[in-house]
Amino acid sequence: MRSILALAVLLAVAPLLIVPLGGYHALLSEMVIFAVFAIGFNLLLGYTGILSFGHAAYFGLAGYTMGLLLIHSDLPLWAAMLAGVLAAGVAAVIIGLLIIRKAGIYFAMLTIAFGQMFFFVAMRWKSVTGGEDGLSDIPRKTLFGLDLSSPVRFYYFTAVVCLAAAVVAWRVIHSSFGDVLRAIRENEARCAAIGYDVRRYKLASFVIAALFAAVSGTLYVLLLRYAFPQTMDWIRSGNVVVMSLVGGLGTFSGPIVGATLVTFLNNYISFHTRYWQLVMGVVFVVFVMFFPRGIAGYVLEARRRFRR
Amino acid sequence: MAFTILQQVVNGVALGMLLALMAVGLTVVLGLMRVINMAHGALYTLGAYTVVTTFDRWGFLPSLLAAPIAVGVIGLVLEGVLIRPIYQRDPLHTLLLTFGLALIAEDLVRIVWGDAPYPMSPPELLSGILLLGDLPFSKYRLFVIVVSAALMLLTWMFLARTQLGRTVLAGTFDREMVRVLGIRINLLFTLVFGLGAALAGLAGALASPIRGVFPGMGSSIIMPSFVVVIIGGMGSFGGALIGGLSVGIIISLAVEFFPAASDVVVFVLLALVLLVRPRGLFGVEGLLSR
Numbered sequence: 001m002r003s004i005l006a007l008a009v010l011l012a013v014a015p016l017l018i019v020p021l022g023g024y025h026a027l028l029s030e031m032v033i034f035a036v037f038a039i040g041f042n043l044l045l046g047y048t049g050i051l052s053f054g055h056a057a058y059f060g061l062a063g064y065t066m067g068l069l070l071i072h073s074d075l076p077l078w079a080a081m082l083a084g085v086l087a088a089g090v091a092a093v094i095i096g097l098l099i100i101r102k103a104g105i106y107f108a109m110l111t112i113a114f115g116q117m118f119f120f121v122a123m124r125w126k127s128v129t130g131g132e133d134g135l136s137d138i139p140r141k142t143l144f145g146l147d148l149s150s151p152v153r154f155y156y157f158t159a160v161v162c163l164a165a166a167v168v169a170w171r172v173i174h175s176s177f178g179d180v181l182r183a184i185r186e187n188e189a190r191c192a193a194i195g196y197d198v199r200r201y202k203l204a205s206f207v208i209a210a211l212f213a214a215v216s217g218t219l220y221v222l223l224l225r226y227a228f229p230q231t232m233d234w235i236r237s238g239n240v241v242v243m244s245l246v247g248g249l250g251t252f253s254g255p256i257v258g259a260t261l262v263t264f265l266n267n268y269i270s271f272h273t274r275y276w277q278l279v280m281g282v283v284f285v286v287f288v289m290f291f292p293r294g295i296a297g298y299v300l301e302a303r304r305r306f307r308r
Numbered sequence: 309m310a311f312t313i314l315q316q317v318v319n320g321v322a323l324g325m326l327l328a329l330m331a332v333g334l335t336v337v338l339g340l341m342r343v344i345n346m347a348h349g350a351l352y353t354l355g356a357y358t359v360v361t362t363f364d365r366w367g368f369l370p371s372l373l374a375a376p377i378a379v380g381v382i383g384l385v386l387e388g389v390l391i392r393p394i395y396q397r398d399p400l401h402t403l404l405l406t407f408g409l410a411l412i413a414e415d416l417v418r419i420v421w422g423d424a425p426y427p428m429s430p431p432e433l434l435s436g437i438l439l440l441g442d443l444p445f446s447k448y449r450l451f452v453i454v455v456s457a458a459l460m461l462l463t464w465m466f467l468a469r470t471q472l473g474r475t476v477l478a479g480t481f482d483r484e485m486v487r488v489l490g491i492r493i494n495l496l497f498t499l500v501f502g503l504g505a506a507l508a509g510l511a512g513a514l515a516s517p518i519r520g521v522f523p524g525m526g527s528s529i530i531m532p533s534f535v536v537v538i539i540g541g542m543g544s545f546g547g548a549l550i551g552g553l554s555v556g557i558i559i560s561l562a563v564e565f566f567p568a569a570s571d572v573v574v575f576v577l578l579a580l581v582l583l584v585r586p587r588g589l590f591g592v593e594g595l596l597s598r
Contacts, residue, residue, distance in 0.1 A: 045400075051399075051400050051403070053403075098579065098583070101586065102586075104399060105342060105344050105399045105403070106538075106542060108399075108400075108403065109344060109534055109537070109538055109542075110538060110582075112531070112534055113534055113535050113538060113578055114575065114578075114579075116531045116575070117572060117575035120571035120572050120575070123571070124568050124569065124570075124571060124572065125568070126568075234531070235411075235527075238346075238404075241400075241404060241407075242404060242407075242408075245400075245404060275415045275418065275419060277411040277412070277414060277415045278411070278412050278415035278416065278419075280408075280411060281408040281409065281411030281412035281415070282412060284404060284405070284407065284408030284411070285390070285405060285408040285409065285412070288394065288401050288404045288405045289390070289393065289394065289405070292394075292397065292401060
């Protein structure tokens with residue numbers, strides 16, 4: 001529980017630190033939003049050992065669904081967010097059922113393909129999604145009467161969601177369900193031989209990660225008040241994989257570290273050069289080649305050595 | 309109407325052959341090395357830009373020869389320097405590595421050649437239309453079909469008829485066995501990666517007069533290429549060909565008759581194939597599912 005407490009304190013004081021660091025509150029919100037995405041994704045990739053390259057689809061689908069409801073209906077914010085998350089959850093169940101039998105890189109390729117399907121639908125279904133232009137001027141509305149219009153307030157809203165996400169992930173990891181996920185990662189065949197219905201657990205992990213992505217996606221659209229096709233792109237799916245790797249796969253704090261760092265870096269670089277893809281690409285390559293265990297992985301190991 | 313369909317089928321076959329050239333490289337690299345090469349689209353882009361660079365000096369046809377050579381060499385270097393050290397690791401790592409490389413390559417192209425698309429026209433000899441009976445067809449597209457068909461045939465002959473090629477195929481089924489038999493499989497890996505890169509480079513060069521030359525051209529071809537690999541069945545040469553043709557034809561027909569859905573039909577096809585044949589059309593039982 002110490003990590004949760006540390007996270008709560010960090011989230012609370014972060015607005016005081018971000019401005020001296022050259023950031024701004026909206027950037028902080030963005031960092032926290034992607035942390036939610038990565039926390040869920042880590043349950044799938046880090047703990048279950050399943051690589052998906054298409055979870056941006058659920059991120060984007062939830063954002064679009066919520067955005068459309070906020071624009072075209074009188075639903076309150078919470079209901080629109082919930083609807084967005086549910087829509088993404090249903091999509092994840094359907095696609096998951098179709099592809100969960102596949103393993104390893106075959107599975108990864110299928111997730112890329114199906115993820116990209118959502119991207120193209122968003123691009124082409126102009127009458128509903130606005131095509132390439134996306135949905136703009138999405139109203140933020142109020143949450144249970146709470147006004148979210150100021151950047152600081154909105155940040156604290158995302159921070160509370162992020163903390164909740166971390167608590168949920170913590171509970172999942174430290175439950176017997178989480179143990180089964182880890183067992184699947186370590187040896188799927190043995191896990192099945194013991195009698196666990198491996199497919200159902202994998203599907204559950206897939207859908208849980210999609211739900212986290214969906215929550216993150218609704219927050220992202222609320223932050224920008226804008227939904228656009230690139231939120232579903234495979235590049236974004238790749239980004240969350242990279243966040244998990246940079247932070248440290250299969251560690252609790254890894255995805256949070258990775259998401260905040262990558263988002264901050266992304267923002268910083270794209271401010272200074274239009275060739276941010278180049279710089280990010282080099283960062284990925286360096287991490288994959290030389291630091292595959294991620295920041296949290298190395299920090300944990302250093303601490304273990306120090307204690308010995 | 310019937311002619312429009314026929315014409316779109318021809319366009320589709322041309323696109324399909326390009327996709328097949330892409331998919332062969334992807335699928336053999338995948339089968340043999342267990343590497344999902346996300347940078348395969350970037351190699352295609354580099355092929356097209358090779359033509360852009362050498363076009364003024366050498367003309368179109370020699371440039372068409374230069375592209376696969378240049379890109380093949382790039383492929384050999386990438387494999388030797390970056391990919392080889394991390395084969396032993398989880399396939400996730402090579403996938404992320406090539407993902408990073410794809411990002412780097414796209415921006416490098418922007419830096420070297422700029423953001424603006426290059427219009428590319430086929431040489432005099434191949435532009436315009438050819439009358440078959442009294443039906444007009446685009447000469448260049450027919451040229452693309454003939455050249456890619458010849459290359460696919462060569463690749464197939466290499467894989468199926470030569471000692472080296474058969475070793476490669478054997479490696480896609482069981483690389484441990486191949487290694488145990490005393491074959492230096494690492495050399496095989498380098499060779500196959502270079503060959504795949506060369507085919508991608510050639511596909512990009514061939515595509516340049518049809519689809520235009522722009523920095524994002526690689527990321528727009530990589531998805532349909534992946535779909536072709538999955539539909540055809542991973543590691544299958546015939547699958548890459550049949551998958552490429554069916555995807556190419558379906559896209560071209562959709563562009564004509566249902567343009568809004570032209571990108572999405574591919575994925576509908578993918579879902580259908582997976583429902584009926586979970587391993588793809590020619591997927592091998594057991595391969596890549598362990």
